[in-house]
Amino acid sequence: MNDIFQLKESEQRYRALFENNPDLVLFQNREGVIRDANPAYLAVLQRPKDEVVGHHFNEFLPPSLHALFAQKLREAFEGHKVYFDAEVHFVGTSNALRVAVTKVPLVVEGTIAGVYAVLRDVTEVYQSHLVIREQAHKLNTIFESITDAFFVLDHNWRFAYINGEVERLLNVNREHLLGQYLQDVFPADENEIFHQHFRRALDTNQAVHFEAFFRRRALWLDIKAFPSEEGLSVYFSNVTDKVKSQEELYRQNQDLQQFTYIVSHNLRAPLANAIGLVDLLNSLDRDSADYQPTLNNLRTSTQQLDNVLRDMNTILSIRDKQDVDEPEHVPLADVVEQARRNLAEPIAQCGGEVVMDLPAGLSVLGNRAYLYSIFFNLLSNSIKYRSEERRLRVTVSATAQPGAGVRVLFADNGSGFDVDKAGPDVFRLYKRFHTSQPGRGMGLYLVKTHVETMGGRIEVSSTVNAGTCFTLHLR
Amino acid sequence: METLLIDDDSIGVFLTERLLKREGFAENLASFASAQQALEFLQNAPLHELPQVIFLDLNMPVMDGWDFLTALKPQEEALLGRCYIFILTSSLAHSDAERIHEFPLVAGLIRKPLDGEQIQNVRAQLEAALNSK
Numbered sequence: 001m002n003d004i005f006q007l008k009e010s011e012q013r014y015r016a017l018f019e020n021n022p023d024l025v026l027f028q029n030r031e032g033v034i035r036d037a038n039p040a041y042l043a044v045l046q047r048p049k050d051e052v053v054g055h056h057f058n059e060f061l062p063p064s065l066h067a068l069f070a071q072k073l074r075e076a077f078e079g080h081k082v083y084f085d086a087e088v089h090f091v092g093t094s095n096a097l098r099v100a101v102t103k104v105p106l107v108v109e110g111t112i113a114g115v116y117a118v119l120r121d122v123t124e125v126y127q128s129h130l131v132i133r134e135q136a137h138k139l140n141t142i143f144e145s146i147t148d149a150f151f152v153l154d155h156n157w158r159f160a161y162i163n164g165e166v167e168r169l170l171n172v173n174r175e176h177l178l179g180q181y182l183q184d185v186f187p188a189d190e191n192e193i194f195h196q197h198f199r200r201a202l203d204t205n206q207a208v209h210f211e212a213f214f215r216r217r218a219l220w221l222d223i224k225a226f227p228s229e230e231g232l233s234v235y236f237s238n239v240t241d242k243v244k245s246q247e248e249l250y251r252q253n254q255d256l257q258q259f260t261y262i263v264s265h266n267l268r269a270p271l272a273n274a275i276g277l278v279d280l281l282n283s284l285d286r287d288s289a290d291y292q293p294t295l296n297n298l299r300t301s302t303q304q305l306d307n308v309l310r311d312m313n314t315i316l317s318i319r320d321k322q323d324v325d326e327p328e329h330v331p332l333a334d335v336v337e338q339a340r341r342n343l344a345e346p347i348a349q350c351g352g353e354v355v356m357d358l359p360a361g362l363s364v365l366g367n368r369a370y371l372y373s374i375f376f377n378l379l380s381n382s383i384k385y386r387s388e389e390r391r392l393r394v395t396v397s398a399t400a401q402p403g404a405g406v407r408v409l410f411a412d413n414g415s416g417f418d419v420d421k422a423g424p425d426v427f428r429l430y431k432r433f434h435t436s437q438p439g440r441g442m443g444l445y446l447v448k449t450h451v452e453t454m455g456g457r458i459e460v461s462s463t464v465n466a467g468t469c470f471t472l473h474l475r
Numbered sequence: 476m477e478t479l480l481i482d483d484d485s486i487g488v489f490l491t492e493r494l495l496k497r498e499g500f501a502e503n504l505a506s507f508a509s510a511q512q513a514l515e516f517l518q519n520a521p522l523h524e525l526p527q528v529i530f531l532d533l534n535m536p537v538m539d540g541w542d543f544l545t546a547l548k549p550q551e552e553a554l555l556g557r558c559y560i561f562i563l564t565s566s567l568a569h570s571d572a573e574r575i576h577e578f579p580l581v582a583g584l585i586r587k588p589l590d591g592e593q594i595q596n597v598r599a600q601l602e603a604a605l606n607s608k
Binding site for chain 2: 270271272275276279280283294297300434
């Protein structure tokens, strides 16, 4: 009696669940015929119960879905609980539904009596997922397509988003970076300025904008960082070229100012002498002892004036040609030998020697005339500023630096000069460092200009009374 | 007047010497082609051998005119009132004219070429200074 009562109560509970379930619930036999359907399902089909129950489920399904549902039904009759999603447009209804389907086998005394199918309408959820996914995709497309590099740091300073430009510019892999702490990837001690600005942005909740040098990749970056709810959004771009050209412009401006000053100085010196000598000549008697020397000095002064103008022309023509000439491979031994041969006479006169230690076939990328000029000027200086206490000995040696061009050492045992005192002035136009020998202060300026025009560098070391050594880094 | 020229340019020295002679400015005239040698001389010379006037060029190798004046600072007190330095330069830079105020020994700046009128002015300036002592 109690059992029967309980059974009855259980059946009523089940009926209530079945009848009131907002999900579409139906009960199918092995053949797929609908044995029972709840009101929610009937409402969707807009049919009375007798038009549904006793009919095959396929009658209400579009043909394209027959196979899928039949397959899932079979799986359920094999005793599995089956889940799947489908988009269903029930026959005779106006809208397609996105449904999450659960098929549960009903086991009665060890055999499967039928299968309950619960179809949950997830159309709205699905659509809002779609919208979210679409927006995320759009956002991602935007962050990938902007030319700026972009990343997001969360409030714990971990990488939460990284776009492709970041990977490219910083040479990193976003898979490795995501979730990592900024400090672990780019430690503060070598990237201090970045950390400082980011911290300021987060502390003050204000956007920051700065330019900084990123040492690891040798790049100048222009960076904007915006604090937000997610943390910190950081945009940056590579402005190395801009910074470099600004520096170049600044340097050229400096050069120009220096050049103007020096030229006016050195142009004016012989000119002032010439004016004075003309004045003096005017007051001298033709027969006086001073007349001829004054005239000679006047001639020398005008020649000096001409020299300065010629120097200017030489320098300007190098600067003009800078971008025109294609570099060529010039055998180093050839140009050094050419300079040595053309200076053979003064070398022999002072009993000096030039020792060349240049690997056969070693060549540098540049301009033959400039290379000749470089070695001619260096060798001329060595002869001019040799020590009177010993025989001049010049050694020229070179080694190829794999991947870094050619390094040439040009050393002499001459009188040398005080590097600390001369500093960067050694290579300046019309700067002179010896009082005992005449000179215009043009040679080393030309050497440096030629080296730099070919994309190289020159350094000097010297010891008074021991000698001078130039190191040339050529391409 | 005891006069010293400091100029590395031999033509400059030739010209200044002849002009000073022409104007009857200097009976005793010596010259140094390097500021270092001149400095050594001034540091070691007894007081009565010090020149009354020094014409100093600015643009010289190794030690230029300004270096020379700076190196002379320790002697400044001893030389002041005995030794008048005139800078004689071909430069037209305005900065030079401002810088002379750092050096009390410098009595004036003359832009090359030196001429008769400038020499007479120097003479007048020196005589006034010597008479007022």
